[in-house]
Amino acid sequence: MHELAITQNMFDIVLKKAEQVHAKKVTKINLVIGEMTGVVSDSVQFYLDFMTKDTIAEGAVVSIKMVPAQARCRNCNRTFEMQEYDWTCPNCQGNIIDVIAGKELFVESIEVD
Amino acid sequence: MEIKILKDILGANEQIAQKNHELLVSNKIFAVNIMASPGAGKTSVVIQTILALKNKVRIGVIEGDIASSIDAETVAKEGVPVVQINTGGECHLEANQLLNALNNLPLAEIDLLLIENVGNLVCPAEFNLGEHRKVLIASVPEGDDKPFKYPLMFNTVDAVVLNKIDLLPYVKFNVVGFTKTVKNINSKAEIFKVSCTTGEGIPAWTKWLTDQIKRR
Numbered sequence: 231m232h233e234l235a236i237t238q239n240m241f242d243i244v245l246k247k248a249e250q251v252h253a254k255k256v257t258k259i260n261l262v263i264g265e266m267t268g269v270v271s272d273s274v275q276f277y278l279d280f281m282t283k284d285t286i287a288e289g290a291v292v293s294i295k296m297v298p299a300q301a302r303c304r305n306c307n308r309t310f311e312m313q314e315y316d317w318t319c320p321n322c323q324g325n326i327i328d329v330i331a332g333k334e335l336f337v338e339s340i341e342v343d
Numbered sequence: 344m345e346i347k348i349l350k351d352i353l354g355a356n357e358q359i360a361q362k363n364h365e366l367l368v369s370n371k372i373f374a375v376n377i378m379a380s381p382g383a384g385k386t387s388v389v390i391q392t393i394l395a396l397k398n399k400v401r402i403g404v405i406e407g408d409i410a411s412s413i414d415a416e417t418v419a420k421e422g423v424p425v426v427q428i429n430t431g432g433e434c435h436l437e438a439n440q441l442l443n444a445l446n447n448l449p450l451a452e453i454d455l456l457l458i459e460n461v462g463n464l465v466c467p468a469e470f471n472l473g474e475h476r477k478v479l480i481a482s483v484p485e486g487d488d489k490p491f492k493y494p495l496m497f498n499t500v501d502a503v504v505l506n507k508i509d510l511l512p513y514v515k516f517n518v519v520g521f522t523k524t525v526k527n528i529n530s531k532a533e534i535f536k537v538s539c540t541t542g543e544g545i546p547a548w549t550k551w552l553t554d555q556i557k558r559r
Contacts, residue, residue, distance in 0.1 A: 261352075268465050314491060325523075325527050336351045342346060
């Protein structure tokens with residue numbers, strides 16, 4: 231639902247960079263998004279298509295690298311991928327964990343002509 | 344040609360949130376971002392908190408809603424300064440909206456600022472406002488599976504207030520299971536079981552809040 235705000239922020243970053251490097255056209259936007267953010271990639275593309283009309287990014291394709299939610303167990307230090315219904319350490323069944331990946335939300339790069 | 348950027352999409356919001364935090368600190372205000380799904384009882388918890396603490400600390404309130412000023416009017420009856428933010432469709436508050444609201448509050452007359460976010464368990468988790476603490480209000484009728492469905496929100500907050508516990512005899516809700524799941528997702532989170540209707544559990548919640556203000 232917050233894809234509109236996220237896409238707007240992303241678009242601002244992309245346009246600023248494209249202007250800095252005097253790009254004629256932005257063809258691709260590479261994003262890194264953590265699974266836990268709940269960002270829906272189809273919505274990002276949908277909003278972007280609206281926002282980029284009549285800009286140098288018109289027609290740009292969004293490519294999203296999804297990062298799975300990962301945790302580290304404080305008890306045994308094991309790193310594991312969290313499943314939706316189970317955040318327990320598969321090694322020692324410990325319950326105290328630190329989330330170490332899955333909250334990412336950044337523009338990795340753009341591809342320009 | 345590929346150009347590296349590696350820039351946080353929410354960086355602009357983070358920068359304003361940092362400014363908000365500095366503004367709050369310089370005015371000696373302790374701010375709490377209250378998040379929940381619609382109908383969990385955010386406004387009721389705000390009002391119970393005002394009733395319990397208004398003789399101890401000076402409270403201000405910011406109400407975030409997509410539309411209307413119903414909540415602000417309800418809270419204003421308690422005699423505290425309140426500002427309504429209408430997001431006009433956006434499903435969460437952003438730091439710049441909070442900054443505007445702060446500019447419309449008598450900051451020198453506030454010790455505790457309660458910020459009621461837009462009713463939503465997804466988006467508000469992503470947008471820092473510059474607050475000192477984040478609190479999630481869950482409620483018994485929503486069901487005990489919410490931590491599974493909205494892990495980021497449950498992982499982000501400092502405390503979870505489980506509201507409407509007076510309904511436990513009528514609703515299938517496993518309090519022990521809920522508590523265990525929340526602790527699994529967020530071992531730091533304090534959990535309070537309250538009813539805004541009977542007042543049960545409110546003193547424990549407001550005591551924690553008062554301790555947090557002292558500690559800040």
